[in-house]
Structure formats: structure tokens, C-alpha cells
Amino acid sequence: MSKEKIALFTIFGGTGDLAQRKLYPSLFKLYQKGYLREHFAVIGTARRPWTDEHYHEVIATSLASLNADPAAVTQFASHFYYQSHDVTDAQHYVTLKKLSAKLDAQYGLQGNRIFYLAMAPNFFGTIAQHLRSEQILTTNGFNRVIIEKPFGHDFASAKELNDQLTATFNENQIYRIDHYLGKEMIQNISAIRFGNSIWEALWNNRYISNVQVTLSEKLGVEERAVYYDNSGALRDMVQNHIMQIISLLTMDQPVEFTEHDIDVEKVKALRSLRTLKPEEVPANFVRGQYAATDQVKDYRSEDKISPDSNTDTFVAGKLMVDNYRWSGVPFYIRTGKRLADKFTRIDIVFKRPIVNIFNHEDVQKNDDENSRLNANVLTINVEPTEGFELRMNAKHVGQGFATTPVKLNFALDSQSVSDSPEAYERLLHDVLNGDATNFTHWDEVAYSWKFVDTIQKYWDEHTPTFPNYQPGSMGPTAADDLLQRDGHEWIYKS
Ligand code: NAD
Numbered sequence: 001m002s003k004e005k006i007a008l009f010t011i012f013g014g015t016g017d018l019a020q021r022k023l024y025p026s027l028f029k030l031y032q033k034g035y036l037r038e039h040f041a042v043i044g045t046a047r048r049p050w051t052d053e054h055y056h057e058v059i060a061t062s063l064a065s066l067n068a069d070p071a072a073v074t075q076f077a078s079h080f081y082y083q084s085h086d087v088t089d090a091q092h093y094v095t096l097k098k099l100s101a102k103l104d105a106q107y108g109l110q111g112n113r114i115f116y117l118a119m120a121p122n123f124f125g126t127i128a129q130h131l132r133s134e135q136i137l138t139t140n141g142f143n144r145v146i147i148e149k150p151f152g153h154d155f156a157s158a159k160e161l162n163d164q165l166t167a168t169f170n171e172n173q174i175y176r177i178d179h180y181l182g183k184e185m186i187q188n189i190s191a192i193r194f195g196n197s198i199w200e201a202l203w204n205n206r207y208i209s210n211v212q213v214t215l216s217e218k219l220g221v222e223e224r225a226v227y228y229d230n231s232g233a234l235r236d237m238v239q240n241h242i243m244q245i246i247s248l249l250t251m252d253q254p255v256e257f258t259e260h261d262i263d264v265e266k267v268k269a270l271r272s273l274r275t276l277k278p279e280e281v282p283a284n285f286v287r288g289q290y291a292a293t294d295q296v297k298d299y300r301s302e303d304k305i306s307p308d309s310n311t312d313t314f315v316a317g318k319l320m321v322d323n324y325r326w327s328g329v330p331f332y333i334r335t336g337k338r339l340a341d342k343f344t345r346i347d348i349v350f351k352r353p354i355v356n357i358f359n360h361e362d363v364q365k366n367d368d369e370n371s372r373l374n375a376n377v378l379t380i381n382v383e384p385t386e387g388f389e390l391r392m393n394a395k396h397v398g399q400g401f402a403t404t405p406v407k408l409n410f411a412l413d414s415q416s417v418s419d420s421p422e423a424y425e426r427l428l429h430d431v432l433n434g435d436a437t438n439f440t441h442w443d444e445v446a447y448s449w450k451f452v453d454t455i456q457k458y459w460d461e462h463t464p465t466f467p468n469y470q471p472g473s474m475g476p477t478a479a480d481d482l483l484q485r486d487g488h489e490w491i492y493k494s
Pocket residue numbers: 012013014015016017018019045046047048085086087088117118119120121148149150
């Protein structure tokens with residue numbers, strides 16, 4: 001059976017950064033692998049008055065770093081059509097409809113349509129409404145819409161956005177991108193958990209002491225300043241990526257590994273998160289904003305950032321999951337800008353053995369903290385290294401019987417990593433297949449926002465003392481205190 005997929009892509013925001021940096025290279029890789037061949041076409045739309053020829057040059061430039069065969073690039077780019085289009089102008093949809101129908105006939109696209117909204121979310125409602133009113137959706141093929149983050153600013157705005165989209169599309173036609181869900185090692189969480197009896201047997205509060213999720217960025221706010229200053233780390237990273245990771249770590253085993261069954265379990269997990277009362281926020285969530293050093297500006301001095309901005313560039317938090325599996329196990333999360341390094345990792349910290357039978361000559365058993373054996377830690381390295389690490393206790397080489405921590409290490413080899421599709425390529429392929437497993441469903445979005453809204457509201461009503469952390473560190477000291485109060489510490493320290 002041919003693996004070729006058949007579809008017309010309409011990219012709103014076709015001249016934008018996302019389209020050029022991510023979408024065109026990902027579509028090209030799907031083309032190189034034979035998932036897209038003859039029966040596909042792409043309409044790029046934006047306001048600028050580009051010609052098709054110019055558009056083809058832009059496509060070729062966006063693929064330059066792939067060092068591909070120029071003939072293949074030309075052939076690929078010939079499937080691209082540019083349509084100058086203001087998404088707020090109803091008349092422009094009439095032209096778009098005609099072009100869509102023409103390309104459908106020309107390439108034999110069977111009415112299959114994928115609409116990629118690579119634009120600011122305030123346009124999503126208008127676009128969806130016009131696609132319906134101008135009858136651009138087909139009845140003979142599939143219609144799918146892909147949207148980018150941010151999905152709302154809080155629960156109320158997310159609901160409003162969702163209502164606008166669902167006036168045109170059913171939930172099963174909406175693909176909300178969270179590119180973390182396209183990452184190899186995030187997808188691997190389920191493989192580790194449900195593919196290995198040793199882990200699933202231990203994946204609960206009897207054996208796990210705490211879980212730590214870190215999404216660390218080294219850069220400052222860079223070119224997304226205006227957006228970021230209205231958002232902050234909590235909304236930009238926790239509501240979506242971190243909540244998704246938490247739901248994958250905490251969910252029960254789905255009956256089958258299908259979109260529906262996974263969504264059911266993720267929602268159950270998110271619903272089990274303990275809701276904070278406003279007065280509990282400061283003890284459970286820490287916010288931060290970076291200061292200046294000799295080399296870098298402080299956040300408030302960055303371009304386009306207000307000098308009295310109280311936006312959080314760092315957040316750490318403690319989440320509790322109130323169910324039989326997780327009761328009593330803290331999930332610590334942290335993310336921020338201008339931290340020590342750029343990486344994403346998950347540390348599963350197991351309980352330490354209750355008795356240390358090895359050190360009896362040096363220290364009294366059980367009544368001295370130092371006499372305890374080290375905890376086993378399973379680390380899932382998401383990026384830049386992709387793999388797992390397991391910290392164990394082994395006998396120290398030589399005389400006597402001291403123990404020492406050793407590491408079992410698995411990292412994907414560089415060939416597998418370079419062969420592995422990038423998140424956007426993988427997710428576009430999923431959309432072509434009609435598989436929304438690795439996309440965020442509305443009920444997940446809703447629960448995540450409700451959780452985050454409590455924290456944001458408390459923060460909005462209380463003025464922070466910013467700046468409060470040094471670039472190159474792992475955030476404010478309060479983020480360390482958060483764990484120390486529970487007798488824990490971050491496994492990764494800068
Ligand atoms: P961008 O500003 O580079 O591009 C926006 C596009 O929208 C441009 O093509 C512009 O011409 C077009 N546009 C604006 N107003 C228009 C109008 N009235 N009619 C028609 N076209 C109009 O933005 P971007 O960085 O490509 O981001 C697009 C979306 O993707 C945003 O929602 C953003 O939050 C999201 N996103 C982007 C990235 C990224 O890496 N760039 C990452 C995650 C999410």
C-alpha cells in the first residue's frame with residue numbers, strides 16, 4: 001500500500017517565522033520520505049503581495065540548511081501557491097475558495113483539507129468563521145485545522161476561542177499543537193512506563209519519593225518580548241507543556257494506546273491535581289525575574305519590556321495529585337529564562353532503602369541521615385541529550401563494603417537522533433493520518449487553565465520583589481527552599 005498522503009494545506013501566516021523555520025522544512029522532509037508526492041498542494045496566505053515565483057524562492061531559502069538536491073527542492077516548491085489575503089476581508093475568501101477548488105482538481109486532492117493557522121490567535125475566530133460562511137470546507141474529504149499556542153490567556157479566553165473554533169470545526173477536526181508532545185523522549189514516557197514491568201510496578205507512592213520536571217532555557221526573552229511580557233513563564237510553559245508532561249507521568253494505563261483512551265486517562269490525571277486555595281499559592285509556587293550581569297541586561301531593561309514589568313521569567317511549583325497512586329508524592333516543576341543551561345529533563349526520585357546494612361561500622365544504623373543509602377533516580381533526558389539514566393548504588397571497588405552511586409546510561413545515538421523526525425514533521429504526519437494522540441484536547445486545556453488561573457490571579461494581586469535571580473543560576477533560592485521544606489532537593493543543580 002502506498003504511504004502517500006493526499007491533502008491541500010492552506011497556511012494562514014505563510015510569510016511568518018513559524019512557516020519558514022518549521023513548516024516548510026517539515027513538509028519537505030515528509031516529501032523526501034514519500035508521505036507527500038504528487039497529490040498535495042500548499043496555499044500560503046498573508047497580506048504581502050508576493051508572486052508564486054517569489055514564494056518558491058522563499059521556500060527554497062527556508063530549506064537551504066537541509067542541503068537537499070536542488071531539483072527535488074524545485075519540484076517540491078512547484079506545489080506551492082501564494083495568495084495575498086487579509087484574513088479579516090471576506091472577499092479574499094472567495095478567491096481562496098476558487099484557488100482551493102482549482103488545486104483540488106489539478107492535483108486530485110479528493111477534498112482533503114488541512115488549514116494551518118500560523119498566525120496570532122486573535123485571528124483564529126475570524127478565520128474559522130469565514131471558512132464556514134464562505135463554504136471553503138469540503139463535504140467529500142476531511143477538514144482539519146491546526147492551531148498554535150497560546151490557546152487563550154486564561155480559562156475564560158481559552159473557552160471563548162474554543163467556542164469560536166467549534167462553531168466551524170468538531171473537536172475531532174481540531175489539532176492543538178504542543179510541540180513538546182512531538183518530542184521523541186516525551187513520547188517515550190508511555191513506552192518506559194507501560195512497556196516495562198519493572199517501572200509500572202514501582203510507579204506509585206509506595207516507591208517514588210518525588211518527581212522533578214525541569215524545562216530550562218539559557219537565553220533571555222529575545223525577539224518574542226511583546227508576547228512574552230503579556231504572558232510570562234507560568235502561562236507560556238506551565239499551562240501547556242509542563243501540564244502535558246505531568247499528565248503523561250501521572251496517568252493510569254490507557255485501555256488501548258489510542259487517542260481517545262489516552263485523553264480519558266490524561267483528563268483523569270489533571271482532574272486529580274490538588275486545586276490550590278489562593279492563600280496556599282505562595283507556599284507552593286515561586287516566581288522569578290532575571291537580574292543583570294556584566295554581560296546581559298536584566299529583564300526590565302530588555303527591548304520592548306516595560307521598566308516596571310512584573311512578568312515572571314521563572315516559575316517553580318509543587319503539585320500534588322490526590323489519588324491512590326500518587327497521594328503524598330510531590331511533583332516539583334520549574335522553568336525559566338536565563339538559567340544555567342538549555343535542557344529539558346524529568347527526574348523520578350525513588351524512596352531510599354529504609355535500612356543501610358553496609359555502613360554499620362562507621363555510623364549507627366537508621367538514626368543518622370548520612371548513613372542512608374542514596375535514592376535511585378531515573379532521569380529521562382528529553383533534550384538536548386535524548387535518553388535515560390538510572391542512578392543505582394553499587395559496591396565501591398576494593399576492600400571493605402562501602403557503597404557508591406553508579407549510573408546506567410542510555411542515550412540515543414546521533415544517527416537515530418538525526419533520522420528521527422523533528423516535532424513538527426512528526427505532528428504534521430499525525431494530522432495527515434487523522435491521529436490526534438499527540439495533540440492537546442479541549443478538556444485537557446480547560447483543566448490546565450483552571451489550575452494555572454488560581455496562581456496567576458494571586459500573583460496579579462500581589463506585587464513581587466523583582467529581580468530576584470542571577471542569570472546563569474537555576475532561579476531564585478526560594479525554588480530550592482520549596483524542596484528543602486519537604487526534605488528534598490533538586491537532582492539537577494547548576
Ligand atoms: P509571525 O509574526 O512571524 O507571522 C505572522 C503571520 O501572519 C505573517 O505571515 C503575517 O503576514 C500574517 N498576518 C498578520 N496579520 C494578518 C492579516 N490580517 N491577514 C493575513 N495575514 C496576516 O508569527 P509566527 O512566529 O510565525 O507565529 C505564528 C503563530 O505561531 C503564533 O500564534 C505564535 O504564537 C505561534 N508560535 C510560533 C512559534 C515560532 O517558533 N515562531 C512557536 C510557537 C508558537
